[in-house]
Amino acid sequence: MRRIIVTLLAAALAAGGLGACGGDGDDGGGPGGGTLRRVPSQYRSIQAAVDAARPGDLVLVSPGVYREAVTVETPRIVIRGLDRTRTILDGEFRRENGIRVVGADGVAIENLTARHYTANGFFWTGVRGYRGSYLTAIRNGDYGVYAFESTDGLIERSYAAGSPDAGFYVGACYPCRTVVREVLSEWNGLGYSGTNSGGDLYVIDSVFRDNRVGVVPNVGTYEPCFPQRRTTIAGNLVHSNNNGRSDAIATAQLALGNGILVAGGIGNVVVRNRVVDHDITGIGLVPMPEEDPRVVRSADLGRCERRPPAEVLDVAEDALPDTLLWPVLDNEVRDNAVSDSRLADLALATLGTTPTPDGGNCFAGNEAATTAPTDLQTKAPCGGRPSGDFDAGALDVGALIARDKPPTVPYREVQLPDPPPLRNMPRAATAPARPATKAPRFPDLSAIRVPAPPPR
């Protein structure tokens, strides 16, 4: 029955143009239940259509270059381009965010390009329920696709290139209840970054290549919801993240040449990824050095936060350490295929920040030719006790940090490759509006396979 209604509504939308489909726009529930608002034929700008929209409405944008920065404060609307690569929001290097959703739950953005913004291409903050599908973010000054203090999200089938921070970012949420899947991230500082995020957070079935560093869960006092915990990274192809010709924030510059780098994270699961061709490590677990941490006052601790390390909690300003080392703990690295890493396919360095040398981290079933320390899968097995000499063949983290790093290239000037062919959203002209009112379906990890190697 529901399907029939959806089909009828879709037909009505397609035929009617201004499809006031009789639904109750304000409850915003049903697919296609709202008003269709066309840009530019009915509204001269996307912002004008968004401002007129009510929950459940669909803002449908024709191909063209839209020189505007859109802010959305109305919940449960859908903003969709008719053609992904030809419907372009352009920041002209002077506007901050392409589309920014502030505190409005359930907003979905589909089938659009955002380029040349000084901050972010697509940005959700403080929302419950969001979705980005078939998005393209190119050459934006902070992040490509950026979800902050937001939960119940889905980011899928999207592309990000040319940002100094992360192409895709999910941060400051716990539990996040969010899925990032089937995205392609290249030529960014970081392919994926998630600061202080986790808890039913899945980064799966995606490609991270030619960034400075690939996939980086990380932690710091400078964002809410520390520490970083419980992200699942599965079924991704992560390769050739050694790209010194991109722009990069400091962390990306420091971590150049690593595929999947868990930096100061806790309880993450890294499973069945293929990780190929990295100058430093394929999959590395390391403490996160936070320079210039701030004093965290227990009175300010939020609901999603756990106590931070004692070095910063309620201490006097002048007692702060110059650098805070967040330990890397209890992460599980299983069944990945890792190859062609110049220093180590698998690496673990706890640097004395954990009670035991393994820090509760474990490795099992991975294809890997080299590890640091040596025999890592024997020394830190999953389900067994750690044993052996963790100093033998250990990474010299100090030397890695001290290595010369290629300078950053300003994001406006990076010589980006043309994006590969990018799929359009099917039936963009007629598909009913589907606001992001429910948490995404979480993946069945047992169904996720190691992806094929990259083409040579």
Added chain:
Amino acid sequence: MSPSAGRRASSGVAVAVGVGLAGALVALAACAGGGGGGAGRPSVAGYRAVPLSPGPRVRVEAIDNRFVPGRIKVRAGTRVEFRNAGRNDHNVLPIDGGGFRLDVEDFPPGAQASFRFARDGVYRYYCSLHGTARRGMIGVVIVVP
């Protein structure tokens, strides 16, 4: 993230505005102040639960992407110091004219700027990168006599 534009780097944008802006402040404090407030403007009385931060100088940090603490209550005459303790750019813009102003163009990581709140009132502000005048990265200084 940005390379340590550190708190200890005194070259920051430390700005003491106070005196120069006194005129503007007095003009604007009329509408911001006094507990009554105009239409839609919050009154000091509405913030009874916020604890008073003692001392002549109180700090608010802009982290990514939040002001911490987001609400402070101070006595008139207190200097409030805003510091960007995040890794991204932020700004501090008064809402509704606001009655105060930080005299800095940019507010990059490590930067600080301060303002002395001479008159009682409710001073709301936001960061235009990560919030709007209604929600997101938003904060308030409640000044009591």
